[in-house]
Amino acid sequence: MKKDTYRVVTRGTNGQLRVKDYGSKDNLLQLHTQVGIDDCSTDLDLRGLPVFRGLIGPMSEGKNVVRYESPDVFEALTKEWIAQPPERRTRRRRKLEAKPEDVADVTES
Numbered sequence: 001m002k003k004d005t006y007r008v009v010t011r012g013t014n015g016q017l018r019v020k021d022y023g024s025k026d027n028l029l030q031l032h033t034q035v036g037i038d039d040c041s042t043d044l045d046l047r048g049l050p051v052f053r054g055l056i057g058p059m060s061e062g063k064n065v066v067r068y069e070s071p072d073v074f075e076a077l078t079k080e081w082i083a084q085p086p087e088r089r090t091r092r093r094r095k096l097e098a099k100p101e102d103v104a105d106v107t108e109s
Helices: 025-031 071-083
Strands: 005-011 017-022 034-037 050-052 056-061 065-069
Touching: 005 025, 005 071, 017 025, 025 050, 050 056, 065 071
Parallel strands: 005 065
Antiparallel strands: 005 017, 034 050, 056 065
């Protein structure tokens, strides 16, 4: 599916996250300087998209959104993501019940 929304996430002067969406990469090119193109992403939809000076990205966010973040936002969100406790998974163990025919007769003569 084609990515058709370009999202830039920065931090405002009050410390809050600012999210700005653009309908095309041309609008984004007017505000930011392109320094290259992404040619190594494992998400094939991101390959060929612009890389901008001062922004981290492109990153995939959902099916049709390309996300760019300022370095401070990227660092803060990564630290939050790492600090989250892992989701606990429980494994059910089968109770091993000994059947009479499975138990060896250990009588000494």
